[in-house]
Amino acid sequence: MNRFERQVILNGLGIEGQSKLRSSSVLVIGAGGLGSPILLYLAAAGVGKIGVVDGDRVALSNLNRQVLFGEKDLGKNKAENAVRYFQEKYSDIQWEVFPEMIRNDNAEELISAYDLIIDGTDNFPTRYLVNDACVLLEKPLVFGAIYQHEGQVSVFNHGPSACTYRDLYPQMPAATEIPNCAETGVLGVLPGIIGNLMALEAIKVIAGYGKPLVNRVLFFNSLTSQSYEVEILPNPGAREAMPQSMASFMITDYELACEGIKQLTWAEAMRKMNSEVAFVDVREPGELPPLECTGLVKIPLSQLENHLDRLEDSEEVLFFCQSGIRSQKAAQQLQQVYPEKRIYSIRGGINALKS
Template sequence: MSEQGALGPRYARQRRLPELGDAGQERLATSRVLVIGAGGLGAPLLSYLAAAGVGSLTVVDPDLVDLTNLHRQVLFTPADVGRAKAEVAAERLTLQNPEVEVRAVVDAVTPVTALDLLSGHDLVLDGSDNFPTRYLASDACEILRLPLVWGSILAFSGQVAVFRADTGGPTYRDLHPVPPRPGEVPSCAEAGVLGMLCGVIGSTMALEAVKVLAGMGDPLQGRVALYDALRSRWHELPLARDPSRAPVTALEDLRVTCALPGPSGPAGSAAAPEVLPVELPALLAAGVRVIDLRESSEITERGAVAGAEHVPLAELLALTGEARAALEGAVLLCAGGTRSGSAQRVLAEHGVGVRSLRGGAEALRAFRAR
């Protein structure tokens, strides 16, 4: 973005703020920002960062637009269903503000790619929806000494924080020292999420990013903001770096080490084939191996899928050799499709092709209830 553009009439109202001013606007115009996730949180925060005049935005997301996204992911329309979120987001942001350079990366952040992807940026925003990516983003930012704005949402609750390992502050590992066990924390696909909550948390993340980039105000460092949408209340949780925690010096793949679901990639693509609930009975009748990845407590509470073999996610990802190879051609299912899609991606990296039940056991239950 040119200096003339940075100080042009488009940004006049925010430049008038003495805390920002022309100097702050110029800092925004020369900033390079990477955003992980173009979904519920990414859509509003990307829109506001582009509107504010952040000079360069890199959008990283492996997923395709799905009809279930549209109630909260406001960058997309029904015509975008089936297209890559990162590419659609880049198109919309360029239309919104042609002065901003936008780059789309249709891929997941992995331990192999993270450092290269994040390098060269001034700040990272993590709007991902899975624990492996959250730990990975935090660890990569700690290694690269980059500030990280993090946010999360579930049902009616949201959280926002700014992690500054570059200044000795706490990180995501200080907030969550121990990764949750598989099935311990439901995904938005399983527990649901209110669309407007994404706007509140995503906009707050954009605000924190602009404060860090422009050097104004008091960013959410050393504290976590908690939002209760049902009661319209904000609370704060103080957060300090654990002095006994060793600095992060290498990246790990939590999908494997902790058997946690990570990014599933484009749903229903040739590389990640899905099975529809209507197709499952015929596959079972034909003798296709169907594996239920849910925890025993979930099956007790919600009921088993007749004919399916029960292998919890952690056990399935721990399989090696012939046992892993024997999974070839199986159909995986979980509660809402997130864990089965993630397991599908991990197995594909080991050369084992499986299919995932779209919408999981809940979609199957809804189909059978028709």
Template sequence: MHLSKDDLLRYNRQIIIPEFGQSGQEKLLESSVLVIGAGGLGAPILQYLTAAGVGKIGIIDFDEVSLSNLQRQVLFNTQELGKSKAETAEKKLSQLNPTVQFKVYKESVNSLNAKEILKDYDLVVDGSDNLPTRYLVNDACYLLGKPLIYGAIFRFEGQVSVFNALKADGSRGPNYRDLFPTPPPPEMVPSCSEGGVLGVLPGIIGSMMANEAIKVLCHMGTSLSGKLFVFDALDFSTHQLNVQANSENPLSGENPGITDLIDYEAFCMGEVKEQSIREITVQELKERMENGPVELIDVREDYEYQIANLGGKLIPLNKVLNQMDEIPRDREVVVMCKMGGRSTKAIELLQQEGFDQLINLKGGINAWQKEIDPQMTAY
């Protein structure tokens, strides 16, 4: 590919690097990358890959910009609240570098569409924040033979790795299932919206992920394939853990049991679904509330309750067992949180104490805001 005069000017500062040169820039311009998520991690990933000159970038995100995003998702601003993240990202990134071709997917990636979407890209960068998507994207990349840049953030800690990288002998490096063969219980892996994250951390980790993507695309340097890089922003410590191929990996091991994409929600929520926890949808709860009083327990934190609530009794998850005498045992009680994870954990704990009439609010206050009361403050 011949670099134009504008290319030589725009990318001059990286072209003059001896290890990169014009050949590196040409590789980037000819490459295509799919970025999963345009949020905390996705924003810096998209910005740096766009600025670097990746030829084609796919942006997949079904969500809209909300006020609580702006603390860390610096691609967006207050005037864009309520707008599509994917479309807003494309508009801004096109202004940053109009030579890049963008393709927007205003949808969530799932078992039905993943392979069809991923097949058109050379590399996938996963900026998602939930386990089902991570396992889904990992499996799809392995089945399609695509390298995957992995990143995760939580509070002060971030992780980066390169999975399924193509080796010189034609084989592939370790994948996500070599590191995490099976998912931990959902309550052990809260999302940023439930566990929190330092605002600058996604910028740090996202930049590292973009760096790994450029190295893989340009066949430059040594990638994090076979290693898990861990960064702690609180004490500025770093660690690198070796990741080796696992012969019992259900996807890429000696006797693989996974040969196509599966139901990843069920896979990651398996331990919860094995228990007899009743659920109620927000529509069903609304109907009950219209027909009479409903006993409602909210296990979020006080500051969350102040942002938005349904009037239930506030008993934070870490106080549930200490305050269980305040929860009725002789009638049905709906337990809720932000998204349904903490309320599920609360019910599990209370069931062990003999409670048998607890019902989990599916989707929590988030689902109520989206499906019942869009005027309610989202966070």
């Protein structure tokens, strides 16, 4: 008995559709809350080649929704751990692991090698970066996102008249405008639902089965269990705003374009540590764990406006918080007052340092 028997007998899918899945390749960017169910069901459906991109490590707070991982996986790279799990589960799938974040300098190489791309990331700069690369490389893109109790799913770049992520969101919003789940919380089942819908859309695109969500966005509310669709149309202005060539793409700073603030990793930040650089902790008193380092200044974001003069003499200012959201707000606030200063936000905050 073939393990795909229940799919093959489906009217409209059949042996031909299953063969398309078997001969296809999918790159899943992000192996977290959305990526976990996506990978589970793409693998179960029999996609022949799957690549996993993620430079993050498993943290305890991930486990309510990132169902590929458990307590024994804490501190391990998500992409490597996910692929290891599936290699033991299915022997008929070719897996490729990329334990890194997607960036301008690796996007073309990663994306060009796959038939379809799935974006399971959680921040605006990466979403625009992935979309633009997919448009330039003519790759269909399955998109999904969650915020508190609502999720959304769509298919971009699939066909000559298909919309892109920029048609849905022409103006680049700052990452600070919509906090991630580290700031607002999430019920673990919601990314499970949205991730499964994303896997479904990928299967439909690959197998030519059903009607994918092209030029449509599906919204789902977990509190009411209601869903609705919104139709989107191509936006010429949005297309003109994106890079028109890979050369232009390579020099586009998506973090700066979205947020107006440059972000640093902890490793990059530590290399800057000296008496002329202010490390500013904008967390509220009592938030754990504490951090002590050279040049540390503690100013809660709620009080920053009244204490900006404490940073007047610092040539460089590096803000950090628990997850990286409040630090971006603080950096933007200081930049407005001192536009000549070199101001950064530390990506991921203390959570990234712990992992």
